[in-house]
Amino acid sequence: MAKPVLLTVDDDREVLRAIERDLRRKYGSDYRVLRAGSGPEALEIVRELKIRNNSITLFLIDQRMPGMSGVDFLAQAIELFPDAKRVLLTAYADTDAAIAAINEAGINHYLLKPWDPPEENLYPVLDELLEDWNAAFPPQFEGIRVLGNRWSPASHNIKDFLARNHVPYQWLDIESADSEVRSLVELLDEEETRNLPVVILPNGVRLKQPTLADLAEHAGLRTRATEAFYDLAIVGGGPAGLAAAVYGASEGLRTVMIEREAPGGQAGMSSRIENYLGFPSGLTGADLARRAVVQARRFGVEIISAEATEVRVDGPYRSLKLANGAELSCHALLVATGVQWRKLDAPGVERLTGAGIYYGAAMTEAMSTKDEDVYVVGGANSAGQAAMHFSRYARRVVMLVRGSSLASTMSQYLINQLKATPNIHIEYNTSVVEAHGDEHLEAITIHCATTKEVNKVPANSLFIMIGAAPNTDWLANIVERDELGFIYSGPQLTRDGRRPNGWKLDREPGLLETNVPGIFVVGDVRHGSVKRVASGVGEGSVAISFVHQYLSKVV
Numbered sequence: 096m097a098k099p100v101l102l103t104v105d106d107d108r109e110v111l112r113a114i115e116r117d118l119r120r121k122y123g124s125d126y127r128v129l130r131a132g133s134g135p136e137a138l139e140i141v142r143e144l145k146i147r148n149n150s151i152t153l154f155l156i157d158q159r160m161p162g163m164s165g166v167d168f169l170a171q172a173i174e175l176f177p178d179a180k181r182v183l184l185t186a187y188a189d190t191d192a193a194i195a196a197i198n199e200a201g202i203n204h205y206l207l208k209p210w211d212p213p214e215e216n217l218y219p220v221l222d223e224l225l226e227d228w229n230a231a232f233p234p235q236f237e238g239i240r241v242l243g244n245r246w247s248p249a250s251h252n253i254k255d256f257l258a259r260n261h262v263p264y265q266w267l268d269i270e271s272a273d274s275e276v277r278s279l280v281e282l283l284d285e286e287e288t289r290n291l292p293v294v295i296l297p298n299g300v301r302l303k304q305p306t307l308a309d310l311a312e313h314a315g316l317r318t319r320a321t322e323a324f325y326d327l328a329i330v331g332g333g334p335a336g337l338a339a340a341v342y343g344a345s346e347g348l349r350t351v352m353i354e355r356e357a358p359g360g361q362a363g364m365s366s367r368i369e370n371y372l373g374f375p376s377g378l379t380g381a382d383l384a385r386r387a388v389v390q391a392r393r394f395g396v397e398i399i400s401a402e403a404t405e406v407r408v409d410g411p412y413r414s415l416k417l418a419n420g421a422e423l424s425c426h427a428l429l430v431a432t433g434v435q436w437r438k439l440d441a442p443g444v445e446r447l448t449g450a451g452i453y454y455g456a457a458m459t460e461a462m463s464t465k466d467e468d469v470y471v472v473g474g475a476n477s478a479g480q481a482a483m484h485f486s487r488y489a490r491r492v493v494m495l496v497r498g499s500s501l502a503s504t505m506s507q508y509l510i511n512q513l514k515a516t517p518n519i520h521i522e523y524n525t526s527v528v529e530a531h532g533d534e535h536l537e538a539i540t541i542h543c544a545t546t547k548e549v550n551k552v553p554a555n556s557l558f559i560m561i562g563a564a565p566n567t568d569w570l571a572n573i574v575e576r577d578e579l580g581f582i583y584s585g586p587q588l589t590r591d592g593r594r595p596n597g598w599k600l601d602r603e604p605g606l607l608e609t610n611v612p613g614i615f616v617v618g619d620v621r622h623g624s625v626k627r628v629a630s631g632v633g634e635g636s637v638a639i640s641f642v643h644q645y646l647s648k649v650v
């Protein structure tokens with residue numbers, strides 16, 4: 096954690112050096128001592144510290160300086176650091192002016208020059224002020240800060256990406272009345288104000304509307320492989336990919352896992368998984384993902400934040416191209432890319448996505464729904480979990496379910512929980528047919544299939560969970576897929592006793608193997624898979640024994 100700052104300003108170089116020396120000697124181990132030779136120079140330092148979210152504990156300022164007096168400097172500096180303690184250094188002749196200025200700049204103390212010996216004339220005063228400051232102010236947040244507008248899709252994507260990658264960040268809504276946020280907004284230049292969100296890194300670097308790839312790089316995530324070749328490359332870091340990574344690396348395979356959003360996949364977005372073996376009181380998807388990532392890293396898995404966009408098969412080698420231009424090769428490739436949310440096709444929905452309309456439970460938005468009505472579209476477990484989660488924040492959660500009951504689409508334990516939660520209301524036979532709003536969602540139109548009624552209701556938050564589809568077009572010319580894009584494997588590829596086209600080996604495709612030897616598929620993206628965390632984990636783990644069998648023949 097960066098130490099809080101003691102800033103001293105004096106135009107007399109010798110005095111400045113002497114006071115800096117005395118401050119460092121006594122306080123150097125707990126504070127950063129900075130100095131400036133004039134008011135304007137000191138204001139530059141103050142602005143930079145504000146941008147970096149560092150704390151200033153104390154200003155120790157000479158009163159009589161050419162250009163800008165100590166009091167004039169303080170009047171501007173305390174707008175940015177209103178809680179910093181203020182001590183004015185004055186010569187004998189200035190004491191009246193200093194006393195008069197006490198009210199003007201809220202000075203805590205004035206000291207007469209020279210202050211020797213400091214043990215008697217300087218330290219006792221400062222000790223007391225520093226003690227007061229430390230008792231009253233918790234340490235400043237020091238991670239990444241995101242400054243933007245709640246309704247901006249770009250702000251939502253950045254918050255979601257950081258949260259799901261477990262990168263701590265602080266969200267600052269520019270519309271908030273918080274004085275800290277207001278003073279930070281004033282420090283942005285015109286271009287930054289026009290290009291929100293701005294991400295402020297702990298070292299003060301500011302990124303205007305960064306892409307997720309840029310953000311990944313600056314947030315310290317690995318975006319390129321360290322080696323050109325691996326025994327096993329896994330695309331997709333959901334439960335299936337993570338399980339394969341843990342088993343692969345723990346059994347000695349040089350393993351790389353490529354994930355374009357955040358490890359955890361769909362499961363990472365679940366607010367509470369209650370049916371995963373060994374966790375009787377459930378656990379959040381974020382916890383499951385975090386634990387799995389720690390475990391994978393412990394076994395030496397390399398995790399890369401990037402999107403795989405192309406596969407090439409070159410004899411026994413399989414090569415992957417990533418969206419950031421990087422490439423890597425492997426002996427065995429495991430596809431664990433899961434599924435993505437199906438889009439709701441209704442006027443206004445696409446335009447307002449990220450500005451009040453979200454796919455999935457979008458847990459980063461939960462706090463913002465405090466005291467509002469929240470609408471959740473969908474009738475499966477994911478929608479039920481989301482409704483339970485939002486019910487803790489929102490005034491009322493309305494579930495819009497297309498069917499006439501939840502019995503065939505949702506686990507009974509969740510149905511019981513929904514029914515027992517007073518601020519959750521379920522409307523059956525309903526669907527959203529239009530979304531309204533200029534800058535952000537303001538209302539939705541709901542159609543009821545039984546009464547044929549159409550109602551427009553005010554709404555600021557709509558969470559859509561209406562099933563999911565695989566995203567495997569980038570593999571279209573390589574592996575065999577069904578009409579929806581799910582990938583065939585093992586016995587599904589042998590039709591009428593015939594092996595898949597182009598299959599040259601003297602054996603059938605292995606259980607989780609695709610029509611290309613050495614390319615395996617696990618989890619939700621596999622044709623015929625059971626779409627559960629445990630089954631994804633099971634398939635990912637089991638696939639490693641097939642990878643070993645394959646490698647024993649090619650390596």
Ligand SMILES: Cc1cc2nc3c(=O)[nH]c(=O)nc-3n(C[C@H](O)[C@H](O)[C@H](O)COP(=O)(O)OP(=O)(O)OC[C@H]3O[C@@H](n4cnc5c(N)ncnc54)[C@H](O)[C@@H]3O)c2cc1C
Nearest residue numbers: 331333334335355360361362403433434618619626627628
């Ligand atoms: C909100 C919610 C709640 C759920 N609750 C439960 C529950 O309580 N119990 C239960 O058993 N199941 C639950 N499920 C289902 C369960 O989460 C899924 O079955 C499981 O996550 C599937 O795992 P997977 O690894 O196959 O795929 P996914 O979890 O979909 O992970 C696939 C990963 O691949 C990445 N990816 C995709 N394409 C690429 C590419 N080209 N390059 C790089 N990366 C890529 C994606 O970003 C994603 O992270 C829930 C699902 C959701 C959405």
